[in-house]
């Protein structure tokens with residue numbers, strides 16, 4: 001899938017998006033708290049309204065942990081999001097400052113509904129944030145105008161909500177009038193928390209992605225309808241976020257965290273073999289058999305409880321030659337994320 005397909009944008013793409021397309025942006029979710037009441041808010045149960053911070057999938061409680069996560073994925077930048085990061089402005093600035101200090105060039109963009117933006121907040125923000133993206137209630141541009149007086153790239157990022165074509169075009173025109181630097185349109189997505197609200201308003205859902213039907217068509221329509229404006233307009237699809245941005249981010253992290261016995265597949269997942277022995281005695285028998293196979297290369301094998309982890313190829317081979325009753329052989333695929341969520345387990 002092409003990163004920025006023809007017809008989905010006009011004008012230059014914001015720098016934050018260019019790095020995001022490479023999977024090179026860490027997602028720093030600083031707080032789940034927000035004063036907004038958007039009926040389409042897609043935040044998960046786990047994060048919505050929660051005063052906690054995640055760097056990618058890792059819950060963090062210090063700037064050092066966030067910097068560590070950025071290093072593990074070779075991040076070239078960070079997107080700070082929430083909730084509203086301005087509700088925890090001190091923390092937001094502390095995290096951003098630490099990331100700027102830790103890396104030579106680290107582009108940081110920040111999402112906010114903008115209701116807490118004022119001159120004082122902008123003075124802090126412009127020191128450490130490169131790009132601010134507003135998602136203003138009622139498409140109000142007043143705070144965006146205020147932010148434009150500061151030394152920072154200023155744009156808006158809003159979902160393309162079917163039925164709101166005129167409102168969105170008028171928003172794009174007002175942004176253009178005040179000299180905003182870009183408008184991003186997202187595909188409206190459904191989630192566990194917003195699905196019933198969206199359904200109640202008559203929206204229907206795609207079966208092969210998280211997208212709300214009609215959102216993409218509307219976004220592309222608006223990109224075309226605003227082509228004569230000076231403001232760059234860019235549409236980002238739900239498919240793109242999953243198939244490129246997320247996958248590329250996984251690959252970057254997988255490269256740095258994989259064990260010697262793990263392979264990385266085309267989707268950025270880690271693939272390994274596992275032998276569940278169910279008892280420590282049997283596990284040790286398995287371990288000694290594998291050590292012989294790998295000429296005692298300790299990095300190719302690891303004991304975890306009563307299980308043994310090694311390469312998937314070794315597990316396929318051992319299944320044929322290992323004659324220990326009661327052991328189970330499998331090939332496991334998991335995310336290279338901090339929580340190492342298992343995606344697939346194939347019992348051989």
Ligand code: SF4
Nearest residue numbers: 034036038041083113
């Ligand atoms: S502004 Fe964003 S985080 Fe806040 S309620 Fe709306 S969609 Fe959710």
